[in-house]
Amino acid sequence: MSSAHGQGPKAPHAFFQHHYNTVEQQAGAAKLGMWVFLATEILMFSGLFLAYFIIRILYPEMVLGSHELLSKTMGGVNTVVLLFSSFTMAMAVRSAQVGDTPGIIRNLIMTIGCACIFMVVKYFEYTGKFAHGIFPGKYFDYGRAAAYAAEHGHELVGMPHIFFGIYFTMTGLHGVHVAVGIGVLVWIMLRAKKGHFGPQYYSPVENVGLYWHIVDLVWIFLFPLLYLVK
Amino acid sequence: MTTKTFLHGKPIDDVIECHEHVSPVSLYVKVLLSLFVLTGLTYAVSFADLGPASLWVAMIVAFGKATLVAMFFMHLKYDDRYHGFVFLSTIIFVAIFFLFPIFDLNSRARLNEEQGTFFRVNQAGDWNEAQRTNKGQVEAEAKAAAEAAKDAAKAPADAKAVAPAKP
Amino acid sequence: MATADTSSAHGGDHAREVSFYAAKTGLKSWLVTLDHKRLGMMYLVGTMVFFLVGGIAALTLRTELLTPEQDLVSATTYNKLFTIHGAVMVFLVIIPSVPGALGNFLLPLMLGAKDVAFPRLNLLSFWIYSLGAVFFLITLVNGSLDTGWTFYTPYSTSSGTAVVTATFGAFILGFSSILTGLNFIVTVHKMRAPGLTWNRLPLFVWAIYSTAVIQILATPVLAITLMLLMIERTLNIGIFDPAMGGDPVLYQHFFWFYSHPAVYIMILPGFGIISELIAVHSRKHIFGYKAIALSSIAIAIISFLVWGHHMFVSGQSELAGVVFSFLTFAVAVPTAIKVFSWVATLYKGSIEFNTPMLYALAFLFTFTIGGLTGIFLGALSVDVHLHDTYFVVAHFHYVMMGGTIIAFIGGIHHWWGKMTGRMFNEAHGRWGCLLVFIGFNMTFFNQFIVGQQGMPRRYATYVPQFQQQHVLSTIGSYILGLGLLWTAFYLLRSLKTGAQASDNPYAGASLEWQTQSPPIEHNFHGQPRVDTDPYNFPQIDRSGGMDHH
Numbered sequence: 001m002s003s004a005h006g007q008g009p010k011a012p013h014a015f016f017q018h019h020y021n022t023v024e025q026q027a028g029a030a031k032l033g034m035w036v037f038l039a040t041e042i043l044m045f046s047g048l049f050l051a052y053f054i055i056r057i058l059y060p061e062m063v064l065g066s067h068e069l070l071s072k073t074m075g076g077v078n079t080v081v082l083l084f085s086s087f088t089m090a091m092a093v094r095s096a097q098v099g100d101t102p103g104i105i106r107n108l109i110m111t112i113g114c115a116c117i118f119m120v121v122k123y124f125e126y127t128g129k130f131a132h133g134i135f136p137g138k139y140f141d142y143g144r145a146a147a148y149a150a151e152h153g154h155e156l157v158g159m160p161h162i163f164f165g166i167y168f169t170m171t172g173l174h175g176v177h178v179a180v181g182i183g184v185l186v187w188i189m190l191r192a193k194k195g196h197f198g199p200q201y202y203s204p205v206e207n208v209g210l211y212w213h214i215v216d217l218v219w220i221f222l223f224p225l226l227y228l229v230k
Numbered sequence: 231m232t233t234k235t236f237l238h239g240k241p242i243d244d245v246i247e248c249h250e251h252v253s254p255v256s257l258y259v260k261v262l263l264s265l266f267v268l269t270g271l272t273y274a275v276s277f278a279d280l281g282p283a284s285l286w287v288a289m290i291v292a293f294g295k296a297t298l299v300a301m302f303f304m305h306l307k308y309d310d311r312y313h314g315f316v317f318l319s320t321i322i323f324v325a326i327f328f329l330f331p332i333f334d335l336n337s338r339a340r341l342n343e344e345q346g347t348f349f350r351v352n353q354a355g356d357w358n359e360a361q362r363t364n365k366g367q368v369e370a371e372a373k374a375a376a377e378a379a380k381d382a383a384k385a386p387a388d389a390k391a392v393a394p395a396k397p
Numbered sequence: 398m399a400t401a402d403t404s405s406a407h408g409g410d411h412a413r414e415v416s417f418y419a420a421k422t423g424l425k426s427w428l429v430t431l432d433h434k435r436l437g438m439m440y441l442v443g444t445m446v447f448f449l450v451g452g453i454a455a456l457t458l459r460t461e462l463l464t465p466e467q468d469l470v471s472a473t474t475y476n477k478l479f480t481i482h483g484a485v486m487v488f489l490v491i492i493p494s495v496p497g498a499l500g501n502f503l504l505p506l507m508l509g510a511k512d513v514a515f516p517r518l519n520l521l522s523f524w525i526y527s528l529g530a531v532f533f534l535i536t537l538v539n540g541s542l543d544t545g546w547t548f549y550t551p552y553s554t555s556s557g558t559a560v561v562t563a564t565f566g567a568f569i570l571g572f573s574s575i576l577t578g579l580n581f582i583v584t585v586h587k588m589r590a591p592g593l594t595w596n597r598l599p600l601f602v603w604a605i606y607s608t609a610v611i612q613i614l615a616t617p618v619l620a621i622t623l624m625l626l627m628i629e630r631t632l633n634i635g636i637f638d639p640a641m642g643g644d645p646v647l648y649q650h651f652f653w654f655y656s657h658p659a660v661y662i663m664i665l666p667g668f669g670i671i672s673e674l675i676a677v678h679s680r681k682h683i684f685g686y687k688a689i690a691l692s693s694i695a696i697a698i699i700s701f702l703v704w705g706h707h708m709f710v711s712g713q714s715e716l717a718g719v720v721f722s723f724l725t726f727a728v729a730v731p732t733a734i735k736v737f738s739w740v741a742t743l744y745k746g747s748i749e750f751n752t753p754m755l756y757a758l759a760f761l762f763t764f765t766i767g768g769l770t771g772i773f774l775g776a777l778s779v780d781v782h783l784h785d786t787y788f789v790v791a792h793f794h795y796v797m798m799g800g801t802i803i804a805f806i807g808g809i810h811h812w813w814g815k816m817t818g819r820m821f822n823e824a825h826g827r828w829g830c831l832l833v834f835i836g837f838n839m840t841f842f843n844q845f846i847v848g849q850q851g852m853p854r855r856y857a858t859y860v861p862q863f864q865q866q867h868v869l870s871t872i873g874s875y876i877l878g879l880g881l882l883w884t885a886f887y888l889l890r891s892l893k894t895g896a897q898a899s900d901n902p903y904a905g906a907s908l909e910w911q912t913q914s915p916p917i918e919h920n921f922h923g924q925p926r927v928d929t930d931p932y933n934f935p936q937i938d939r940s941g942g943m944d945h946h
Contacts, residue, residue: 018511019510019511019512019516020588021924025587025588028587029514029515029583029586029587029588032582032583032586032587033514033515033518033579033580033583036579036582036583036613037579039613039614040575040579040613040616040617041617043614043615043617043618044617044618044620044621045621046618046621047617047618047621047622047625047651048621048625050651051625051636051647051651054636054644054647055636058642058644059642136628136632136634137628137629137632137633137634137635137641138632138633138641139632158642159635159641159642161633161634161635161641161642162634162635162636162641162642162643165628165632165634165635165636166634166636168634169625169628169634173624
């Protein structure tokens with residue numbers, strides 16, 4: 001079954017809503033709605049990316065000096081974790097497409113597990129920063145942060161509170177998306193356990209999948225920009 | 231009455247279409263491995279001193295990874311073309327959003343440098359001066375100083391670790 | 398509420414059913430309804446309530462401006478009043494008005510669908526709208542807001558008023574707007590009746606669709622802008638606040654990337670209404686259907702390229718100013734295409750000078766003035782002189798009030814019978830339109846002159862030489878207010894005493910006229926099919942009058 005095109009229409013399933021005419025119409029609407037929603041997500045994050053680029057242009061030395069304080073390893077581990085969770089998410093959708101309910105649940109649990117690992121790593125990153133006075137904005141403690149930087153052979157230049165302000169905002173908003181993602185993943189996993197999904201009906205799995213991939217996509221850009229770029 | 235809806239260049243009779251495509255597991259595994267390789271690449275490159283080029287390299291690699299995720303994990307390659315259109319036009323509008331402010335900032339700096347009117351705090355000293363005008367910061371500093379004094383009185387040996395002086 | 402369950406001569410194949418008002422009753426049938434028609438009516442009530450709030454603020458401002466001295470309210474209160482007027486009118490009235498009220502009510506009807514694609518999401522966006530409104534009300538009692546509706550930094554990061562509450566309200570309202578736009582895009586794509594191709598969509602649908610595209614692409618940037626502003630205000634992270642090393646002009650870039658397209662979120666639905674009104678009431682096929690439809694899309698796209706014309710004197714680079722000024726003129730092209738098409742539709746049409754048509758003609762007059770003065774302001778050198786004067790105030794009121802609100806009121810009259818099942822008194826309607834038209838022009842036309850003479854906006858006091866024109870403006874605003882109150886009065890009265898509306902009082906050809914007035918709960922008896930475009934009007938039958946069709 002490579003495509004529904006050419007097959008007969010699907011029979012109405014338990015979740016068919018009466019204001020649609022066909023099952024295909026409902027599934028198509030759900031998916032288009034999700035894609036339009038993803039567009040809004042991308043545009044929302046783009047504001048933060050633009051703010052980042054503007055700050056880079058205004059204070060290049062400051063950004064380069066500050067980003068050295070971020071742990072490339074922790075960022076890298078989180079990247080790998082998120083990429084893997086994207087893979088398991090895609091596998092969960094595939095399981096739904098072929099009607100393998102245990103497969104959906106297994107893959108969703110792995111995805112949720114990866115999301116939790118991501119949040120735990122993030123927690124240690126944040127607390128590690130807070131411990132050395134690295135807070136966003138006016139709470140940034142220049143003296144302690146500079147001492148911490150000196151310990152690691154780096155030097156703070158200019159106004160590092162701006163870099164960490166945007167760092168906490170970007171990763172914070174991304175973290176909120178991961179947390180929401182965990183919520184919806186748990187929700188569809190519980191529904192999968194009830195046997196709601198199969199080849200007839202898997203829009204929620206697919207849409208949560210699309211959402212999860214966009215969370216991954218944002219991180220794919222956040223990671224090099226915040227942690228790696230010189 | 232035939233409708234004029236086209237999918238992959240071929241006319242289809244029903245406007246409401248559903249595109250399902252089941253990719254083989256091997257494809258997903260290949261994509262995942264490619265993503266790992268690209269992540270390793272960008273991580274390794276970050277240790278090389280490429281200067282300004284490092285931004286471009288990192289961005290090209292990131293776009294490569296994003297394309298893989300969008301095309302295969304998100305099924306854009308097999309999906310209704312309109313979804314791809316939505317995605318691409320979003321990217322175009324993001325580009326517009328980026329283009330003008332960055333263009334403005336770059337040309338602003340150039341023009342204002344000639345006139346010597348653009349104020350930009352670049353030195354830590356300048357900023358610390360500017361920061362002092364901020365009430366919250368002044369309070370925080372006073373509090374930190376008080377704490378430092380208290381700690382110093384209690385355990386002079388630990389003073390260095392707790393409250394290093396401002397540079 | 399009136400039901401249309403009458404035995405009038407609208408036979409057809411189906412027995413008449415009870416209207417959606419009568420199908421369910423009780424408070425709960427409204428508060429948790431999934432019915433797009435009920436949600437549309439609730440948006441109508443909500444926007445009208447806040448229209449009153451914003452209007453009272455405006456009339457207070459005008460009263461203060463009767464004399465050059467500061468007498469009625471203090472300067473600080475004046476700042477708060479114009480901020481509240483602007484923020485309420487933009488975020489709570491104009492943006493949700495046409496899409497929220499008429500769009501919700503009419504879009505599924507015009508598409509021949511049972512509902513929008515996501516009815517629950519629709520309910521959610523209404524409740525998000527209400528929540529945002531609550532935050533605005535909290536702002537009102539909690540120190541108000543004096544930054545102007547634009548929340549410009551650095552003042553908004555230091556103002557002592559309730560900036561965060563108001564910003565959070567606008568942030569929430571943005572999500573309502575996004576979800577409505579998302580719902581409408583999917584509805585237009587997926588819920589059209591068989592045979593309803595893109596080239597047969599009513600132009601109102603095209604306009605709402607283009608609006609939804611802008612809502613989707615621009616509003617998320619507003620969300621992130623306001624979020625950054627809230628973070629800036631609470632944490633001082635130094636992105637927008639120059640005291641912390643930020644760039645206040647960057648805030649304006651962020652803000653206008655949303656807010657310029659938002660101007661078209663406001664006016665495009667108005668264009669859609671006018672296309673319907675002019676075609677139906679001149680009994681002529683709309684001139685240049687495709688041109689009007691595609692110019693909506695063109696406006697939607699070009700609107701993203703011109704935002705810098707709000708920032709000519711804000712410290713953006715001269716080069717960027719020149720580029721934005723040049724691009725701004727491009728918007729005039731699709732807009733002019735629309736205006737010329739409407740005028741060409743009127744040409745040799747069989748024009749019925751009833752209330753909706755009078756509002757459409759008023760729109761043509763006022764919007765054209767508003768649009769053309771926008772060209773003046775888009776010219777870089779002219780704007781340097783006119784920026785932040787009453788010329789700007791007059792310009793955007795001619796577009797927003799003279800454009801969107803006049804079109805909205807015209808649309809309410811046009812579809813009043815369909816929405817409520819009752820007809821308003823035609824003579825009352827014409828008097829109301831006359832009052833609104835005279836009052837509006839009296840208020841704002843001489844503001845072009847006084848602005849050009851150098852009267853700056855947003856001041857409670859002014860030099861005595863401008864008093865005569867300010868008095869004229871204030872009297873005009875009273876007439877306008879009176880006209881609007883009169884309109885509200887006879888419309889509400891018609892709910893009790895108005896004649897029963899026939900299913901198709903104006904002999905329109907689009908799908909919403911093919912069902913009962915007010916519509917039944919599931920909109921249509923069976924699945925409507927479409928085999929012609931919505932502007933193929935039957936041969937006009939003068940002998941029978943309007944109610945005959």
